[in-house]
Amino acid sequence: MALRTIRKKGDDILYKKSKEVKIFDEKLAQLLDDMYDTMKNADGVGLAAVQVGVLKRCLVIDIGEGRIELVNPVITEREGEQTGQEGCLSVPDVWGDVKRPKKVKVSAFDRKGKSIIQEGEDLLAVALCHEIDHLNGELFDDKIIEKQ
Ligand code: NI
DSSP states (O other), rough: OOOOOOOTTTGGGGGOOOOOOOOOOOOHHHHHHHHHHHHHHHTTTTEGGGGTOOOBBHHHHHHHOOEEEEHHHHHHESSSSSEEEOOOOTTEEEEEEEEEEEEOOOOOOHHHHHHEEEEEHHHHHHHHHHHHHHHHHHOOSSSSSOOO
C-alpha cells in the first residue's frame, strides 16, 4: 500500500484538464491502487488522479458498494435531477449543495483497457459527476448553490 499526497485547493494543478490515458500498463495499475488506498485512508468516497498530482483521466469511487475504477470516463446519458450536499478531499471543511443529474451512464475503460459501461443513480451519480469534473479541472465548490 502506498499513500500519495492529496493536493488541496490553492494548488493550480486542480484546475488543469487531465489527459486521456493511452497506455494501460503496470504504472497505471499502481496509480489506481495507490489512489484507492489514499482515498480510503482519507475516508473519501471518490478520488481523481489529478488530486494526487497526476493529470491522467482516471478515477476511483467507493460509496460503500465496492470499488469502482474508471479510465477515460465519458458521461453518455444524464437523467433527472437531484440536489445534495457534497464535499471534497481537496477542498477541506467546505460542504454545500450541488445540483446533479439523478442518473448517469458513463462509458469508460478498465485498467486493462477493456471497454466498460458504468451506470449510477443517486449518490453514485453524484460521485461520478464530481470525479469526472475533477478530470476537467473543475472543483465542486464553484458549483455550490447553497453553502452549509
Ligand atoms: Ni473532489
